[in-house]
Amino acid sequence: MALLAWILHNFWSLLVACLLALVGLRIVWRIHKYGATRDELAYILRRSPFYLLVLTFCFFAAAPFLIMFMHTFKTDGDLYRRPQPFVFRQDPTLEHLDALFNNTAYLEFIRNSVVVGIAVVIITLVLSLPAAYALARLTGRWGERAAILMFLVYLVPPTLLFIPMFRIVVLLGLKDDPMSLIVVYPSFTVPFSMWLLSGFFKAVPPELEEAALVDGYNRVEAFLRVVLPLSLPGIISTIVFTFTLTLHEFIYGLVFIADTSQRTLSVGVPTELILGDVYFWQPLLAAALIIAIPVGLAYNLFLDSLVQGFTMGAVKG
Amino acid sequence: MSRRALPAFPFDNRRVVGILFLTPALLYILLLVGFPFLLAIAFGFSDVTVGDTDLNFVGLQNYMAVWENDVFRQVFETTIRFTLISQVFILIFANILAIIFTQDFTGKWFARFIFILPWATPVSLAMIGWLWMLDTKYSPIDYLLLQTGFLGPDGILSNNRNLFWLATPDLSQISVIFVQVWRMTPLATVILMAGLSSIPTDILDQAEVDGARFMRALLQIKLPLILPIMVIALLFSMITMFGDMTVVYVLTRGGPVDYTRVLGLYSFQVGIEGGNLAQGAAISLFAFPLLLAMAIFMLRTASRAEVQ
Numbered sequence: 001m002a003l004l005a006w007i008l009h010n011f012w013s014l015l016v017a018c019l020l021a022l023v024g025l026r027i028v029w030r031i032h033k034y035g036a037t038r039d040e041l042a043y044i045l046r047r048s049p050f051y052l053l054v055l056t057f058c059f060f061a062a063a064p065f066l067i068m069f070m071h072t073f074k075t076d077g078d079l080y081r082r083p084q085p086f087v088f089r090q091d092p093t094l095e096h097l098d099a100l101f102n103n104t105a106y107l108e109f110i111r112n113s114v115v116v117g118i119a120v121v122i123i124t125l126v127l128s129l130p131a132a133y134a135l136a137r138l139t140g141r142w143g144e145r146a147a148i149l150m151f152l153v154y155l156v157p158p159t160l161l162f163i164p165m166f167r168i169v170v171l172l173g174l175k176d177d178p179m180s181l182i183v184v185y186p187s188f189t190v191p192f193s194m195w196l197l198s199g200f201f202k203a204v205p206p207e208l209e210e211a212a213l214v215d216g217y218n219r220v221e222a223f224l225r226v227v228l229p230l231s232l233p234g235i236i237s238t239i240v241f242t243f244t245l246t247l248h249e250f251i252y253g254l255v256f257i258a259d260t261s262q263r264t265l266s267v268g269v270p271t272e273l274i275l276g277d278v279y280f281w282q283p284l285l286a287a288a289l290i291i292a293i294p295v296g297l298a299y300n301l302f303l304d305s306l307v308q309g310f311t312m313g314a315v316k317g
Numbered sequence: 318m319s320r321r322a323l324p325a326f327p328f329d330n331r332r333v334v335g336i337l338f339l340t341p342a343l344l345y346i347l348l349l350v351g352f353p354f355l356l357a358i359a360f361g362f363s364d365v366t367v368g369d370t371d372l373n374f375v376g377l378q379n380y381m382a383v384w385e386n387d388v389f390r391q392v393f394e395t396t397i398r399f400t401l402i403s404q405v406f407i408l409i410f411a412n413i414l415a416i417i418f419t420q421d422f423t424g425k426w427f428a429r430f431i432f433i434l435p436w437a438t439p440v441s442l443a444m445i446g447w448l449w450m451l452d453t454k455y456s457p458i459d460y461l462l463l464q465t466g467f468l469g470p471d472g473i474l475s476n477n478r479n480l481f482w483l484a485t486p487d488l489s490q491i492s493v494i495f496v497q498v499w500r501m502t503p504l505a506t507v508i509l510m511a512g513l514s515s516i517p518t519d520i521l522d523q524a525e526v527d528g529a530r531f532m533r534a535l536l537q538i539k540l541p542l543i544l545p546i547m548v549i550a551l552l553f554s555m556i557t558m559f560g561d562m563t564v565v566y567v568l569t570r571g572g573p574v575d576y577t578r579v580l581g582l583y584s585f586q587v588g589i590e591g592g593n594l595a596q597g598a599a600i601s602l603f604a605f606p607l608l609l610a611m612a613i614f615m616l617r618t619a620s621r622a623e624v625q
Contacts, residue, residue: 026423047422054417054424057410058431060499064446065434067457071449085457131342138335146339148616153350155612157560159581160605163588163598164356167370187349190342219334248439250563251581255589266439270567285449288442292434299437300430303507310511 001094008073008092015066023051065292072096072286079281096282104280106287108261109268116178116264117243120185124242128190129235132197133223137206147198154191158251161187166255176259184252189242196241199312200234201227237305240298247295265291360598367592379599388575389583389600396579396604399494400558406498407554408547411505418506419513436503444567447496451482451568458482483569486576493565493577497558504557505550512546513539545618552615556608580604 007014027044034040071079073092100106135147165184174180204227212222228235253267260272269287273280361379363372383389418429435443450458459479462468468475482492516539562581565571571578571586578586580600588597 022424050417050422053413054422054428057414057417058428061435061503062431064443064450067450068446080455083455083460085455085460127342127345130338134335134338138331138338143335143339146343149343150346151616152612153346155556155608156350156354157556157581157604157608159560159562159584160357160601160608161350161353163584163594163601164353164360166589167356167360167365167594168353184349186345190346194342219331244437250439250441250566251585254566255585266441270441270445279448281449284445288438288445291442292438295439296430296434296437299433300426303429303433307507307511307514310508311515 004073005088005092008070009088011070011088012086019055065289068285068289068292072282072289074282076282096280097286099280100283100286104283105260105263105268105272106283109263109265109272112178112262112268113247113265116181116185117246119182120189120246121239121242123182123186124189124193125235125239127186128194128197128238129228130223131190132194133201133227135194136198136201137209138219147195150191150194154188154195158188158249162251162255165252169256174256176257176262178257178262178264180256181246181249181252181264184256185246185249188249189245192245193238193242196238196306196309197231197234199309200231200238202312203234203308204230233305234309237302237309240302241306244295244298247291357598357602360595361602363595365594367589367594370594375595379595380602383596383599383603388578389603391575392578392580392583393603395490395575395577396559397607399490399497399579400555403494403497403501403558404551404555406494407502407505408551410498410502411509411550412547414502414506415509415513419510432506433503435500436507440500440561440563441567443500444496444564447492447499448483448568451492453479453481453484456480456482484573486573489569489573489577493568496564496568497561500564501554501558505554508550508553509543509546512543512550515546516542548618549615552611556611559604559608559611 030044031040067085070088071085073094073096074088075090075093075095078088078090135143139146169175169180169184172180174183208226208230209222212226213219217225247264248266249264250266253264254271257263257267260268263272269284273284273287359372362374362376363379364375365372414432418425418432422428450456456479459468459482462472462474462480463478467473468480469478470476474480480488483489560581562579562585565577565579565582566585569577571582580603584597584601587600588594591597
């Protein structure tokens with residue numbers, strides 16, 4: 001706690017100090033490696049505008065998240081009375097984090113989101129793994145048409161469908177039930193993961209399957225025993241992005257579910273943590289940041305894989 | 318390992334397995350997208366409300382009422398304007414960022430994490446951050462401007478202590494567009510990066526052997542090759558933005574007055590909050606011709622790129 005308080009009190013100076021230290025270390029390391037020659041100094045000078053550009057972009061991207069982080073720990077007095085948003089005049093507090101987890105439905109939102117996400121991922125995989133393989137290998141012209149159809153479907157936004165979907169959900173008796181989201185979310189996760197997965201499947205050399213066929217496997221076995229294990233990294237990245245798609249979804253969640261305890265994260269946080277005109281700012285900002293960081297890390301971890309699947313999916317096999 | 322565990326014949330035929338593999342997914346999607354879509358059109362021709370759910374045919378009445386409504390006209394125009402203006406900035410920034418992130422540099426992993434955050438964060442949660450950044454009274458941006466003399470009694474921008482980012486007609490529109498650019502740029506960047514990485518490296522190596530300088534390599538070789546993927550990135554983010562209502566739902570609820578009301582939000586407010594399902598459906602259907610045109614244009618571009 002004392003360490004946290006110290007960090008927060010000196011937040012901006014520490015941030016700048018860290019950056020400068022990193023830049024300094026890098027320059028020292030380069031000079032140590034290549035010697036302080038004219039060429040080397042010229043190189044460092046030539047590269048610095050590039051890094052400045054990167055830094056500027058990063059600052060714009062990160063600004064709201066930095067503010068979220070600082071404000072999570074501010075006391076009400078510090079936040080609202082003659083506000084100075086960039087410094088702490090009172091000691092930071094953990095009471096708002098405590099309140100977020102103990103006095104709000106935040107944990108329930110997380111649980112609902114995770115349940116819905118996992119169920120949707122399972123349905124999506126069951127439907128799209130074979131379909132993507134069919135698109136990648138088995139079908140000719142009509143498969144191509146099916147792929148284009150899927151692609152068009154993916155472009156029909158939820159804003160066009162949520163009103164009839166709402167009626168259907170009510171008729172099925174699924175209103176206020178996360179089950180409704182589990183049924184509806186595959187309508188956009190399946191086309192998305194079919195496209196991505198067919199990209200990964202195309203990357204598997206066809207000769208391997210041919211060899212399996214010669215060995216006496218049939219098509220289905222070749223798919224299950226050869227193609228699936230080889231595409232495992234791609235499948236994992238598809239799982240990650242499918243899950244986060246369900247985490248992002250807002251409109252269906254807002255329309256189908258009005259019951260607080262059944263709401264998902266993306267809907268629950270902005271609707272339930274704001275009571276009329278009363279905003280519980282610190283818990284709100286903390287709630288957003290706590291989700292943003294892990295999802296951001298997951299995206300960064302699997303980005304190369306996404307780019308690869310996206311590229312291969314666009315190339316006709 | 319039993320090699321003939323499954324009945325052999327149907328599973329050996331490419332066509333049969335192909336149909337078998339593809340059908341469940343296709344059926345599910347057609348049922349879940351096709352059926353509601355037809356229902357939306359039917360709703361548009363009816364007088365269905367939340368209270369009275371019988372479908373009585375009323376002809377073009379809803380569509381006419383919507384089209385002649387001044388609010389709808391303004392909402393439609395706002396949606397198109399937001400989408401077009403933000404795309405210009407998204408495309409500029411995405412191109413710069415795609416070039417940056419296809420290079421190697423120190424700290425790339427961390428920089429990429431930061432730059433991807435706006436896209437990775439669920440939209441509605443990221444908007445909470447911006448709701449605070451643009452707050453009428455406590456905005457940190459206002460505070461910075463106040464300290465640097467742009468605001469306050471002798472301020473350059475305004476004599477007020479605040480700019481009211483989300484409460485004046487012009488600024489609220491600028492704020493919404495800015496936030497959209499902020500969150501959509503990473504998506505466009507990633508699509509462009511996919512395009513850049515798909516350019517065969519031997520073409521670039523060849524160009525270097527030929528002595529093409531960096532700018533020339535960029536303009537004459539890379540640019541024509543990534544132009545199609547640029548169109549795809551553009552239309553992807555256009556369609557995503559055109560159908561989006563989350564940003565304005567959290568930030569402004571369409572206000573002040575109607576200045577930031579977009580099509581999706583309007584349809585939600587009329588159809589769900591107002592309970593008039595028929596008119597809500599009719600409103601959202603006006604988006605469809607535009608979306609369809611964009612999608613067709615996109616596919617055309619993509620297939621033309623393949624021919625080359």
